[in-house]
Amino acid sequence: MHRSLLVHVYGWLLLLPAAVLLIAFTHYPAIASLAQSFFSPKSALYPSQFVGLDNYATMAADPVFWKVLKNNVWFAVGTVPASIVIAITMALWVNGRIPGRGLVRMAYFTPTILPMIAVANIWLFFYSPDIGLIDQVLSNFGIRGHNWLGRPETVMGCLIVMTIWKEAGFFMIFYLAGLQAISPEFEEAATLEGAGRWHYFRRVVFPLLMPTTLFVLINAMINSFKLVDQLFILTKGGPDNASSLLLYYIYQVAFSFLDESYAATLTVVLLAILAVLAIGQYFLLEKHIHYQ
Amino acid sequence: MKHAVTRIISSMAAVLGLLFAAPAGAAGPIELNMYYPIAVGGPLTKLVDELVAGFEKENPGIKVNAIYAGNYDDARIKALAALKSGKPAQLSVLFSIDIYELIEQDAIVAFDDIVKTPEEKAWLKSFYPSLMANGTFKGKVYGIPFQRSTIVMYYNKDAFKEAGLDPNKPPSNWTELAEMGKKLVKHDAAGNVQRWGVMVPSTGYAYWMFQAFAMQNGQVLMNANGDKTYYDNPAVVQSLQYWYDLSHKYGVMPKGTIEWGTLRADFLDGKTAIMWHTTGNLTAVKDGAKFDFGVSMLPASKRRGSPTGGGNFYIFKKTTPEERVAAMKLIRYLTAPEQAAKWSIGTGYLATSPAAYETKTMKDYVAGFPYAIVARDQLPFSTAELSTFQTGRVRKLLDDAIQSVLTDKATPQAALKAAQDQADPLLRRYRSAK
Structure with missing residues (x-):
């Protein structure tokens, strides 16, 4: 009896450091945001007061909120599947016995280690009309003067392309690790059975990579909602919010509008979206995953 | 509950502060913390350090x-955060248009x-009046101009x-800008534009550029109390129409928005014959231009006009009388003619x-x-930068309207x-206040 109590105390003590950090930096801020979303913002002229669901009503009527939410969905749809397909392709390629394998792997991984702000500064000049790299190349084919970042029709595509370029190499590393964990016996067996390479990939390799895919999918989804550094440099959300994303809008509301309450309200929505995404993916994909 | 936590933390901070500050002694020097932002290129931190060292010597x-x-946004966030924590700054250089926000936060x-x-008192009156507009609220001066620019x-x-x-005759009015712009546009054999007539940036600071158009058309965008905007005034609508027409009717400017950050490179590369930009770029253009360039005031419609921009000195309320006196001494030193000249040249x-x-x-x-x-000569025609209560929101509404x-x-x-x-309901409650 006495001994088991000690074991419990011991266990809790072991848990304590992680628990303190989690509560202080994850759970408390989340709950504080939820609480704040029911109050009006505080200033010396107008003290904070309880306003119930007013902030949520404001949000529902805020066209910019709906626009950034829609943008974010398109951004996720544009970046996530493409990054994953490219990551798998690159991983298969550099997993084979090709000359200069180390060099190619490093080349694919390089965009990942560059800071996003630096990358955005480089791409800002790539996309620049006429003087930019892309327009320079296109001008050889007689196509000129695209205002890539200055038109609402093209700006989101530009962000998506840059993000895929930045992220695919990172996901490749996970797929590479996954591929190397697959025993070579499978390939020998498949070859003996006369399976083609595509068949082998589709029936053996891809299913065995599912745990990696789940991990990458969740990360890519979450990233598509939390990576906004590039917006500060490239577009500041413009033109007319055509490239703004939810988290960037939260930043604007909190630090440019200084409206902590409305920022908290938007944060609650972001948290809810991310939670639903993560949980949903676990439940939907669980039955397709073969853990070895 | 929240107050209790704040109290505990601040008392802990106070104890810590005592522990560390004690050796400095009771009769020690007055210490001033000052945040400042930098929004243009160049080794400016070094220049600030030099100016401050000169003050400490005296x-x-x-x-x-x-x-x-960091930038203006970062500086405001840091100064306000320092204010809420135990270790506030006594003075800071912050965006001149932050004044209403700082007043609202008391x-x-x-x-x-x-x-x-x-x-x-005479010193307060020694600056250019148009640079004081953004720092004055209900007749009192809250901001002293320091790093100020214009277009x-x-x-x-x-x-x-x-x-x-x-x-030697740059366009002096809107008609000339359009007419000369047409002549300046250059096409290649295939009919593509090689050089545009004029570019006015419309990302990042669209509202600021637009203020110039509106002022030239004889209309300011907000009142002096910062509680009313005039966005839908006919003269304002007309000036946005002109900006739009530059690309869609006269064909002298590319369609879509024009990036603030790359415009200087466009100009230096000869992609546009004319650009509107901040004076803060003057030294960089001077150093980078491989061709003969000129600088002039902005063209006029009914009159000339440009907004001012940039950062002001503020003194915070959470200060002792001695600190306020010391802070003002520092500000007076940094804005004195000799230092102001050095700062302007750098x-x-x-x-x-x-x-x-x-x-x-x-x-x-x-x-x-x-x-x-040139910028100085334009000052008599200048107006305050767009700034109201709820300034972030009210400004973004205009930015979005321009870009759309x-x-x-x-x-x-x-x-x-x-x-x-949308701006009106945001500002209504400030009209009855005090």
């Missing part, structure tokens, strides 16, 4: 910690309440010659007082580089009416 009793705090004191002697027109004289125009910002342009340093510089004076027009999503009338209709 005033051994005052120690100044000048802390570089964070700053008016200089009128600190100055005592007639000499100090000027840069033009490529070689392109003017090539187009058969007089390189940055391209305006020297903030007429006396600074009378110093030998400045006169010598202007003699070798006459364009350094320039990208063909809305007409000037509809976009500005919608912006006005």
Whole structure:
């Protein structure tokens, strides 16, 4: 009896450091945001007061909120599947016995280690009309003067392309690790059975990579909602919010509008979206995953 | 509950502060913390350090910690956060348009309440009046101009010659801008535009550029109390129509929005014959231009006009009387004619007082580089930068309206009416206050 109590105390003590950090930096801020979303913002002229669901009503009527939410969905749809397909392709390629394998792997991984702000500064000049790299190349084919970042029709595509370029190499590393964990016996067996390479990939390799895919999918989804550094440099959300994303809008509301309450309200929505995404993916994909 | 936590933390901080501060002693020097932002290129932190070192040498009793705090947004966030925590700054350079936000947070004191002697009172009046507009609220001065800019027109004289125009006669009104712009546009054999007539940036600071158009058309965008905007005034709608027409009717400017950050490179690369940009870019253009360039005031419609921009000094409320006096001493030193001249030459910002342009340093510089004076000559036509209560929101409404027009999503009338209709309820409650 006495001994088991000690074991419990011991266990809790072991848990304590992680628990303190989690509560202080994850759970408390989340709950504080939820609480704040029911109050009006505080200033010396107008003290904070309880306003119930007013902030949520404001949000529902805020066209910019709906626009950034829609943008974010398109951004996720544009970046996530493409990054994953490219990551798998690159991983298969550099997993084979090709000359200069180390060099190619490093080349694919390089965009990942560059800071996003630096990358955005480089791409800002790539996309620049006429003087930019892309327009320079296109001008050889007689196509000129695209205002890539200055038109609402093209700006989101530009962000998506840059993000895929930045992220695919990172996901490749996970797929590479996954591929190397697959025993070579499978390939020998498949070859003996006369399976083609595509068949082998589709029936053996891809299913065995599912745990990696789940991990990458969740990360890519979450990233598509939390990576906004590039917006500060490239577009500041413009033109007319055509490239703004939810988290960037939260930043604007909190630090440019200084409206902590409305920022908290938007944060609650972001948290809810991310939670639903993560949980949903676990439940939907669980039955397709073969853990070895 | 929240208050209890804050109290515990701040008392802990106070104890810690005592522990560390004790050796400095009770009779130690006054210590001032000052945040400042940098929004243009160049080794400006070094220049600030030099100026501060000069002050400390003259005033051994005052120690100044000048802390570089990123861009204007970062600096405001850091200063306000420091205010909420135990270790506030005594003074800071912050965006001149943050004044209403700082007043709403009850964070700053008016200089009128600190100055005592007639000499100090005279000092408050020694700056260019149009630079004081953004720092004054209900008759009291809260912000002293420091790093202040305005918009000027840069033009490529070689392109003017090539187009058969007089390189010493830049467009002086809207009609000329459109007419000369047409001549300056150059096509290649396939009919693609090689050089545009004019570019006005419309990302990042669209509202600021637009203020110039509106002012030239004879209309300001907000009142002096910061509680009313005039976005849908007919003169304002007309000026947005003109901006739109530059690309869609006259064909002298590319369609869509034009990036603030790359425009200088476009101009230096000859992709546009004329650009509107901040004076803060003057030194960089001077160093980078491989062609003969000119600088002039912006063209006029009914009158000339440009907004001012940039950063002001503020003194925070959470300060002792001694700290306020010391802070004002520092500000007076940094804005004195000689220092203001040095600062202006090193940055391209305006020297903030007429006396600074009378110093030998400045006169010598202007003699070798006459364009350094264009911004000053434009000051009499200048207006305050867009700034109201709820300024972040109210400004973004205008930014979005401008961009939606320039990208063909809305007409000037509809976009500005919608912006006005959304700004009005945000500002209504401030009209009855105090």
